Amino acid sequence: MGLVSTRVEQPPAAAAEAPAIRDRADVRRQVKLVVVLAIAAGLLLYFALSIDNATVKYVLGDRVSAEFPAKDLAAKPVVWVSFALVLGALVLAALNRLPRGWVATTAYVVSGLAFYAGFIVWAYSDQGEGAFQAAIANPLPGTIEIGTPLVLGALAGVMCERAGVINIAIEGQFLVGAFFASVAASLAFSAYMGLVGAVIAGVGIAALLALFALRYQVNQVVLGVVLIALASGLTAFLLSQIPSDPAIKQYLNEPPRLEELPIPVLSDLPVVGQALFNQTLLVYLMYASIFVVTFVLFQTRWGLRVRSVGEHPMAADTVGIKVNRVRWQAVLFGGVFAGLGGAYYTVGSTGAFDRDLSAGNGFIALAAVIMGRWHPVGATFAALFFGFMTNLQFQLALVDKIPTQFLGATPYLATIIAVAGFVGRVRPPAADGEPYVKS
Secondary structure, X not given: OOOOOOOOOOOOOOOOOOOOOOOHHHHHHHHHHHHHHHHHHHHHHHHHHHOOOOEEEEOOOOOOOOOOOOEEEEHHHXXXXXXXXXXXXXXXXXXXXXXXXXXXXXXXXXXXHHHHHHHHHHHHOOOOOOOOOOOEOOOHHHHHHHHHHHHHHHHHHHHHHHOOOOOOOHHHHHHHHHHHHHHHHHHHOOHHHHHHXXXXXXXXXXHHHHHHHHHOOOOHHHHHHHHHHHHHHHHHHHHHOOOOOHHHHOOOOOOOOOXXXXXXXXXXXOOOHHHHHEEOHHHHHHHHHHHHHHHHHXXXXXXXXXXXXXXXXXXXXXXXXXXXXXXXXXXXXXXXXXXXXXXXXXXXXXXXOOOOOOOOHHHXXXXXXXXXXXXXXXXXXXXXXXXHHHHHHHHHOOOOOOOHHHHHHHHHHHHHHHHHHHXXXXXXXXXXXXXXXXX
8 A cells, every 4th residue: 555645835934925905095195194293293303493591481271360370390301302292293193103093083082182292382382571471271172162152052053964954054053043042041041041042043043044945945945045045134123223322222132141150179180171161151051962962863764764864765754754854853852052163252251242253153063064074063173163263363472473364264274274185075964955856
């Protein structure tokens, strides 16, 4: 009996694993990240080399006061540490070691905060020997102040567009909410009644949006623009009818403002306590609204129906869901948040209503919806980001290193960079803006 020899072929070690093929979208994402981080690192290097004075002044509050005195901060070490952090993120991005998920998000946040720290220190450095020395202030109070109506407007946009209705009219809801909040609060001598008036006004514009978009199937983009024009003209006309006589005006357009309600213990936290937990009821309602909208959309049966009629209304109809009824409900629910956002411009901050008081912030809230990928949490962060950049614009107005013309464009430029470099292409709900007719 002969021996039978068998030979087992071993796969080549190197050739066994073929290199993974990357899609073009991932390559474009890496290129954008490398370019943005390289620009940030180059600017930080310039900032570090151009600073002469050793220190800058900073304050933990939103302004220098007896409670928050100005302190000295070493300027160059802060900028060099910021440069090192951004450079590290740049190296990781160039080597494609920033996968999607929490790792990349953490790197983006750290890089953004590092660039902000280095930039703000450079901007406030070398102010000269004058008597007035501007101090770096805590950006959180201003961010919350500017971002509150934007967050509420963005949540209204998320509710509507998740149901398949484009809400361009957020600006109009802001205007009527602000006006009727002022009137209701003035008549009742109560800022809290102003919130009720704002909600009713916001829901009223939402009802017009739903009526013409769902029942009469008017083009929703054109309809939104028309509703904004209606709200602007209506509030301007009603404002002109209010007499200037103080004895009458106090009942129509001199509302009391919401008072601050500090939360015990939390309001005493350093840095964030006064900014986040020494706020008015409206700001606390904004906090609660984020959780309510997120929970309702993703943890309830009604929220599932809202998302289904926004993605595939025909499929939703086949399982017995009343498509237009659900859309009506979502649009009216969104009107509550938009009305509250409008109330912030009167009873929440300035008091009396003035013409076109919201100054186009409804469009910024709509942009936050897109930037946040039609998710309530993402839209919230996008709105707060714009509030942060707008507050930065106001802070930098105290120093003269950057031209005022450029400062005015800073929030919008930063938003464009964030969308182009970090958000990228987004996909709206599939049936967004498409009317549904039951066949």
